Amino acid sequence: MERELEFEKPIAEMEKAIEKLKALAVDNKGDFFNQIAELERKCEERKEEIYDTLTPWQTVQVARHPRRPVLYDYISMIFTSFVELHGDRCYGDDHAMVGGFATLGTQKVMLIGHSKGKNVDENVKRNFGMARPEGYRKAIRLMRLAEKFNLPVVTFIDTAGAFPGLDAEERGQAEAIARNLTEMAKLEIPVVAIVTGEGGSGGALGIGVADVVLMLSNAVYSVISPEGCASILWRDAAYASNAAESLKITAKSLLSLGVIDEIIKEPAGGAHNNPAAAAEAVKAAILKHLKKLTTLSGQKLTARRFEKFSSMGKFTK
Amino acid sequence: MPWFIKTKSEREAKKKLKDDIWIQCQSCGAHVFRQDFTNNLNVCPKCDWHGKLTAYERIGMILDSGTFKEMFETIRPCDPLQFVDGKGPYSEKVETARAKTKLNESIVTGSGKINGLNVVMGVMDFRFLGGSLGSGTGEKILQAANYAYDNRVPCIIFSASGGARMHEGILSLMQMAKTCAGVARLDERKIPFISVLTDPTTGGVSASYAMVGDVNLAEPGALIGFAGRRVIEQTIKQKLPEDFQTAEFVKEHGFVDKIVHRKDLKETLFTILSYYNR
Ligand SMILES: [Zn+2]
Numbered sequence: 001m002e003r004e005l006e007f008e009k010p011i012a013e014m015e016k017a018i019e020k021l022k023a024l025a026v027d028n029k030g031d032f033f034n035q036i037a038e039l040e041r042k043c044e045e046r047k048e049e050i051y052d053t054l055t056p057w058q059t060v061q062v063a064r065h066p067r068r069p070v071l072y073d074y075i076s077m078i079f080t081s082f083v084e085l086h087g088d089r090c091y092g093d094d095h096a097m098v099g100g101f102a103t104l105g106t107q108k109v110m111l112i113g114h115s116k117g118k119n120v121d122e123n124v125k126r127n128f129g130m131a132r133p134e135g136y137r138k139a140i141r142l143m144r145l146a147e148k149f150n151l152p153v154v155t156f157i158d159t160a161g162a163f164p165g166l167d168a169e170e171r172g173q174a175e176a177i178a179r180n181l182t183e184m185a186k187l188e189i190p191v192v193a194i195v196t197g198e199g200g201s202g203g204a205l206g207i208g209v210a211d212v213v214l215m216l217s218n219a220v221y222s223v224i225s226p227e228g229c230a231s232i233l234w235r236d237a238a239y240a241s242n243a244a245e246s247l248k249i250t251a252k253s254l255l256s257l258g259v260i261d262e263i264i265k266e267p268a269g270g271a272h273n274n275p276a277a278a279a280e281a282v283k284a285a286i287l288k289h290l291k292k293l294t295t296l297s298g299q300k301l302t303a304r305r306f307e308k309f310s311s312m313g314k315f316t317k
Numbered sequence: 318m319p320w321f322i323k324t325k326s327e328r329e330a331k332k333k334l335k336d337d338i339w340i341q342c343q344s345c346g347a348h349v350f351r352q353d354f355t356n357n358l359n360v361c362p363k364c365d366w367h368g369k370l371t372a373y374e375r376i377g378m379i380l381d382s383g384t385f386k387e388m389f390e391t392i393r394p395c396d397p398l399q400f401v402d403g404k405g406p407y408s409e410k411v412e413t414a415r416a417k418t419k420l421n422e423s424i425v426t427g428s429g430k431i432n433g434l435n436v437v438m439g440v441m442d443f444r445f446l447g448g449s450l451g452s453g454t455g456e457k458i459l460q461a462a463n464y465a466y467d468n469r470v471p472c473i474i475f476s477a478s479g480g481a482r483m484h485e486g487i488l489s490l491m492q493m494a495k496t497c498a499g500v501a502r503l504d505e506r507k508i509p510f511i512s513v514l515t516d517p518t519t520g521g522v523s524a525s526y527a528m529v530g531d532v533n534l535a536e537p538g539a540l541i542g543f544a545g546r547r548v549i550e551q552t553i554k555q556k557l558p559e560d561f562q563t564a565e566f567v568k569e570h571g572f573v574d575k576i577v578h579r580k581d582l583k584e585t586l587f588t589i590l591s592y593y594n595r
Contacts, residue, residue, distance in 0.1 A: 162524075164544030164552050169562060172572050174523035174543035181497035182529045186504070201481075201490060202524045202543075209494050223481045223490040223521070228548075233483060234403035247486045248398050257397070259487050309498045310459060312491035313452030314397035 005061050007050055011269060014043040047269040051218070057241035059250050060226060062218040063197045064160075067272040069279065070129075071098055071113040071156050074196070077279035079104055079111060085145075088137035091171060096127040096163070097135030097207075099142040104154070105287055110146035112139050112207055113156030116197070129198075130163040133176035136206045140180045143187055152190040152290050155207040160225065162203030177206040184209035185305060188298025192289050194264070194282060195219045195251075196271075211305055212289045213260045215251040216278065218270050221259070222249040259312065262289075342366050344538070358579045367516060367536045367579055371418075372425035372442035375475055379583050380429035380438065388428065388437075389460045392453045393421035400484040407484035410446065418444045422453040423478065426461045428470070432587045437464045440475040443517075448478035450522050451485050455492025458526060462499030462510075471509040471590055472500070476527040480520020493525035500526050509593050511586065514541050514564065514573060532589055533573040534582070535564035542567070 004012045018039050025032040054062065062068070075082050084100040086093040099112035116129035131139075139155075146153045162173050184191065184207075193210035199221030215221060224232075226244035231237040248254070251263045264285045271278035293301070340351045344366035354361065358378060359368040370378070376385050393415070400407040415421060423445040428437045439461045441448045458474065465472035481489040500510050512530030514523075517540035524543055527533075535541060542562035550557060560566045564576050577585045 162543065164548045166549060166553055166555070166557060166561070169542055169544065169549065170570050172528075172570065174541075175528040175572050177524040177543070178493075178497060178526070178528040181494050181525055182501040185494070185498040185501040202493060202521055205490055205493055206524075209498070221487060223486055224483055229483050236403075239403065243402075246398065246400050246402065247483070249487065254487060257486075257488060259491055306498050306502065309491065309494045312495050313455050313485075313488045314395055315451070315453035315456055316393050316395040317391055 005058070005065070007054070007058055008269075011043060011047055011050065014039065014046060018043065044268055047273070051266075051268060051270060054218070055241065056220075056244040056247075056250050056253075057226065059218055060198075060220050060240075060244055062270050062272075063220045065270065065272045066118065068197055069271050069275040070116045070118060070158065070197070072115065073275055074113075074156060074279055074282065075102065075111070077276060078283040082111070085142060086138070088134040088141060090137055091134045094127075094132050094135030094138060095125050096129050096131040096159075097139055099139060101151070102154075104283060107287060107290055108151055109154045109290070110142055110149075110151045111154050111156070112142055113196075114159040114203075114207070116158055127163060129159045130161060131159065131203060131206075132163050132165070132168045133171040133173050136162070136173075136176035136180050139207050140183050143184065143189075143191075147187055147189045150189065152192065152294060153187070153210075154286055154290075155191070155193045155210065157193055157195045157199050157204045157208055157221075158197035158219075159200045159203045160198050161200035162206065177202045180206045181209055185309070186302060187305075188302055190290060190293035190296070190301060191305075192286055192293070194286065195221050195260070196282070200225065209305070209309065211293055211301060211308070212262070214262050214264055214282075214285050214289070215254060215260045216264050216271060216282070217251050217266045219251060220244075220249040221251075221254055222247050257314075343368070360579055365537060365578070367538055369443050369477065369516065371444065372420065372440040375440045376425065376427075376429070376438070378579070379473075379586065380431060380436075381433065384430040386428050387425065388464065389426050389457045390421060392457055394451050394453050394485070396484075397452065397488055398484070398486050400486070402484070410484070414445050418442060420445050422457060423448045423451065423482075424454050424457050426457045428464065431583060431590065434587065434590050435468075435470045436473055436590070437461050437468070437470055438473045438475070441477040441522075443477040443479075446482060448476075448522075449480065449482035450478060450489055450492050450496075450525075451482040452488050452492060454482075455489075455495045458492075458496040459499040462496070462503060465508050465510070466499075466502050466506060469506060469508055471511065471593065472503060473511045473513065473586065474526060474530075475513045475515055476518040476522050477515045478518060478520075478522040478527075480522055490521065493521050496526040497529065500529060507595060509590065511589065513582070513586075514567075515539050517541070519543070519545070519562075528572065532575075534585065535568065535573045535576050536579060536582075537564060537576055539564040541573070 117123035345364035
């Protein structure tokens with residue numbers, strides 16, 4: 001394995017030891033079965049232990065892990081007959097935002113999500129999952145299409161943020177996100193959003209105004225990156241771990257603040273250690289919520305969504 | 318003590334006196350009588366630079382005298398995250414801001430009349446934590462929109478904000494969705510929503526209610542944009558044009574309808590609303 005995070009090193013070492021024993025077992029035909037089983041059990045325990053006690057800043061590292069499953073992994077693992085649809089009909093096609101018809105089990109949906117890559121070429125093509133206005137405009141176009149076709153919308157959120165570039169500003173990044181927030185509030189179809197990795201600020205929320213918002217247990221969702229917050233409020237990006245702590249960006253915190261509806265538990269060692277299990281958990285959670293949401297009328301859905309977002313925030317009267 | 322060395326308090330007293338009488342234009346650098354600047358609606362008489370206004374100054378300028386009825390004025394921040402940064406707790410910053418501005422939140426909301434037309438209005442005040450969008454701000458905007466929805470009166474929001482309020486974390490981000498859900502409902506009843514973007518309107522405020530007016534107006538020279546100039550320069554590693562993210566730049570790219578000089582703002586709002594034929 002490569003590119004381990006600091007706190008994952010004990011796991012990596014145990015896994016190496018297991019591999020060695022397995023190799024010995026094959027070469028010497030010796031009986032290491034019990035030893036291997038014991039080590040594997042210990043390794044799983046250690047994984048659980050480490051991942052149950054991650055600090056918010058460590059969680060950020062997991063959420064950004066280079067091997068963490070990205071949208072196209074989920075598409076290949078749990079969706080079938082994906083028909084990708086391109087373009088915003090105004091300017092272009094943004095590869096940082098992907099969408100199209102897809103089937104989950106037997107449930108037909110409109111799937112939309114930020115698309116990060118896992119290698120340099122993919123990331124250059126997909127701008128590291130940071131969408132431009134045309135990405136957000138494609139997303140809302142496809143949501144309206146879903147409304148016409150009477151299909152629920154499922155969005156996968158995984159972005160460091162909307163792209164901060166000259167071209168993005170010229171083409172109205174602010175307007176594109178604002179328009180999505182306004183139009184998503186009106187959609188008369190069910191919308192389920194899942195924060196799978198990084199939920200970066202307005203760029204995440206731009207496809208996140210949903211009836212049900214789910215979050216993987218090691219995902220983060222924040223108004224600003226911990227580094228950005230630290231450089232403004234601590235005047236030093238090195239305080240990112242303090243900022244991560246203060247901002248309350250983990251799934252647990254967000255659940256208690258009423259911002260998300262449910263945490264999808266990742267397999268031991270994080271989604272990148274067992275993408276298939278993570279994907280199955282995501283699939284089960286989406287289907288469970290869609291089963292309920294698809295029984296509601298369009299008007300009921302918009303009324304509920306309005307109530308949901310109306311109640312967000314805490315203040316003194 | 319030699320005559321030319323003044324004590325610190327003497328210097329400060331003299332500087333204060335000077336600041337009371339004179340003001341330096343942030344754009345052309347001219348020294349202008351404070352009285353002339355104030356009489357000119359905080360606009361530089363030499364170069365037309367639009368300085369900031371307090372929420373009540375703005376309200377006095379736009380609404381017919383004596384018609385403003387403030388609403389939701391008791392709403393104020395509660396420090397939901399118990400947020401502490403490098404400079405101390407958020408709750409202390411809030412108290413300092415409240416004491417300094419005599420405001421409870423970064424926006425003042427209420428109803429009133431423009432040349433006799435009923436409106437509900439929200440006016441952000443940059444002095445209160447940089448006009449940042451906190452939970453209380455979002456609630457007041459939602460309530461203003463709901464008032465417009467219930468009473469079928471046009472809604473006008475004046476923005477002046479650096480964006481989301483980091484000290485309220487994700488709850489601050491959610492105010493973008495909350496406020497947009499509020500103004501989105503006005504479409505259902507065909508109630509006008511006019512957004513006036515003043516200096517500055519950036520970040521999460523530009524990326525929510527401020528940009529989705531049925532009509533977007535802006536004041537000359539106002540900073541309007543999504544990402545900060547420095548962040549963009551670091552990302553794309555190139556210098557940005559001088560007029561980048563000005564009201565004029567944003568209008569040129571099609572995102573505001575009209576740039577209106579402050580002295581014409583009330584009449585422009587009235588004229589637009591007088592076309593509302595329902
Ligand atoms: Zn001037």
